[in-house]
Each structure stands twice: as structure tokens, then as C-alpha cells.
Amino acid sequence: MDSQTLDTVFSALSDPTRRGLLARLAEGEQNVVQLTAAFDISQPAISRHIRILDEAGLVRREKRGRETFVMAQTDAARGAAAWLDHYVRFWSQHFDRMDDILSRQQEDRDDR
Amino acid sequence: MDSQTLDTVFSALSDPTRRGLLARLAEGEQNVVQLTAAFDISQPAISRHIRILDEAGLVRREKRGRETFVMAQTDAARGAAAWLDHYVRFWSQHFDRMDDILSRQQEDRDDR
DNA sequence: CAAATTCATAACAATTCTGTTATGGATTCG
DNA sequence: CGAATCCATAACAGAATTGTTATGAATTTG
Numbered sequence: 205m206d207s208q209t210l211d212t213v214f215s216a217l218s219d220p221t222r223r224g225l226l227a228r229l230a231e232g233e234q235n236v237v238q239l240t241a242a243f244d245i246s247q248p249a250i251s252r253h254i255r256i257l258d259e260a261g262l263v264r265r266e267k268r269g270r271e272t273f274v275m276a277q278t279d280a281a282r283g284a285a286a287w288l289d290h291y292v293r294f295w296s297q298h299f300d301r302m303d304d305i306l307s308r309q310q311e312d313r314d315d316r
Numbered sequence: 317m318d319s320q321t322l323d324t325v326f327s328a329l330s331d332p333t334r335r336g337l338l339a340r341l342a343e344g345e346q347n348v349v350q351l352t353a354a355f356d357i358s359q360p361a362i363s364r365h366i367r368i369l370d371e372a373g374l375v376r377r378e379k380r381g382r383e384t385f386v387m388a389q390t391d392a393a394r395g396a397a398a399w400l401d402h403y404v405r406f407w408s409q410h411f412d413r414m415d416d417i418l419s420r421q422q423e424d425r426d427d428r
Numbered sequence: 429c430a431a432a433t434t435c436a437t438a439a440c441a442a443t444t445c446t447g448t449t450a451t452g453g454a455t456t457c458g
Numbered sequence: 459c460g461a462a463t464c465c466a467t468a469a470c471a472g473a474a475t476t477g478t479t480a481t482g483a484a485t486t487t488g
Binding site for chain 3: 219221245246248249252253256269270271
């Protein structure tokens with residue numbers, strides 16, 4: 205997952221309405237009218253949020269007749285999760301080493 | 317981890333310079349001059365990025381004399397990682413069930 | 429103590445984001 | 459077929475973001 209994709213995915217996830225949309229979509233696909241009903245903002249605003257999620261690869265849209273169904277898409281989220289996980293692990297290791305060093309120093313002092 | 321914290325953490329992570337700062341800090345604490353040297357933008361711009369990371373709980377600042385040392389902080393990243401993980405798992409389950417249903421239907425057809 | 433270093437903040441400009449209302453194309457309903 | 463429904467896009471306003479330069483307080487250095 206390249207840097208620009210991380211930009212758009214994390215940016216997409218940084219808005220509470222968009223996370224709310226994703227949460228709703230976890231229950232299954234919904235059309236735009238259904239999604240709009242769940243929030244307190246206008247339909248065009250929802251349409252735009254959906255578009256941003258789409259561009260980030262977090263949802264997929266499918267037009268059937270006059271309705272547009274929106275469904276969650278996991279790949280982009282998995283990529284971002286992997287990135288975060290990687291860094292959390294890396295930092296943790298670093299801190300573990302730090303703790304190790306600190307506790308060794310403590311032992312050294314205790315030994316005196 | 318509450319919604320507003322997720323806002324600030326994901327938003328902080330959505331900028332490539334800030335992710336770059338975090339990557340550098342994984343190697344250990346650095347002062348502002350050192351961090352500024354690693355990027356092609358001004359010191360005040362770096363200072364502001366650091367502040368945003370700080371407010372998101374992704375780094376900690378420690379002033380020693382005239383220098384400010386910056387170090388990565390894992391808790392906020394862990395929280396965001398947990399959120400992402402939760403949803404990825406949830407969606408995956410959903411899709412697994414879908415796959416299950418779809419393949420059962422396929423079997424039904426095969427049985428005919 | 430004067431000069432240099434470190435870094436935060438203010439002031440500003442350019443750009444992007446997020447909402448609104450207005451509108452209209454496409455599709456479905458009666 | 460005319461009316462209603464679904465939803466995307468345009469145009470706009472206000473707020474937020476990200477960079478810049480200018481500046482100065484605090485600290486260290488020579």
C-alpha cells in the first residue's frame with residue numbers, strides 16, 4: 205500500500221460521519237436513501253462522503269435501476285490496518301528494548 | 317477510544333510528512349532540528365506537525381534545556397489499530413457468511 | 429556578556445473540506 | 459404518459475489545513 209493510498213484511506217477514516225457509514229454498511233449493503241436517513245445531513249453531503257469512501261477503496265458502489273447500493277470493501281482497510289500494526293509493533297519492540305535497558309540499569313544499581 | 321480521538325488520530329496519520337516523522341521516531345527520540353533536517357519544509361511547519369501528532373497522542377514532547385525531544389507514543393496508535401482491526405474482522409465475517417451463503421446456493425444448484 | 433542556537437508562535441496566503449440549496453437526468457409507479 | 463423517486467453534480471459559503479516568513483523568548487556557547 206503506497207503512501208498516497210494511505211493518505212486517502214486515513215483521511216477518509218478521520219471523519220465521524222464516514223466511520224458511521226462504514227459501521228452501518230457492516231450490516232450489509234444499503235442504498236443512498238437508506239444511508240441518508242441514518243444521518244442528520246443532506247443527501248448531497250452523504251453522496252459526497254460515499255464518494256470519498258469509494259475513492260479510498262473503503263466501499264464499492266453498484267447502480268441497480270435508479271438506486272445506488274453501497275457496500276463495504278475490506279482491502280483498503282486491511283492495508284491501513286497492516287500499516288498501523290507494523291508501526292505499533294515496531295515501536296513496541298523499541299520500547300520493550302528500552303524497558304529492558306532501563307531495568308538492566310536498575311539491576312546494576314541494585315547490585316551495588 | 318472515543319470518536320473524537322479517532323478523528324484526531326486518523327487525521328494525524330493522513331499526512332505523509334507526519335507518517336514520515338513517526339517512522340523516523342521509531343528509531344528513537346529526536347529533537348526538532350534533527351527532524352527538520354530530514355524533511356524539505358521549514359522548521360515552523362515541522363513544529364506544527366509535531367504539535368498535531370502530540371495532540372493526537374501519537375508522540376510526546378520533552379523539553380530539555382533549549383531543545384525539545386520528540387518520542388513516539390504507542391497508546392493512541394494502538395487504539396486506532398484496534399478500531400480498524402475490529403471493523404476489518406467484522407466485515408470479513410460478514411463477507412465470509414456471504415461467501416458461505418453463495419457457495420451453499422451453488423451447491424444447491426449443483427445438487428439439482 | 430555578546431553571539432549563536434533552538435524552537436514556538438503570530439500573521440498571512442493558497443488550497444482543501446464540508447456543508448448547504450438548486451437542479452436535472454434516469455428510472456419506476458400509478 | 460405524467461408524477462414521484464433516486465441520486466449525482468454544480469455553485470457557493472464558511473471553516474480548517476498547510477505552507478511561508480518574521481519574530482522573539484529561552485538557553486547555551488565562546
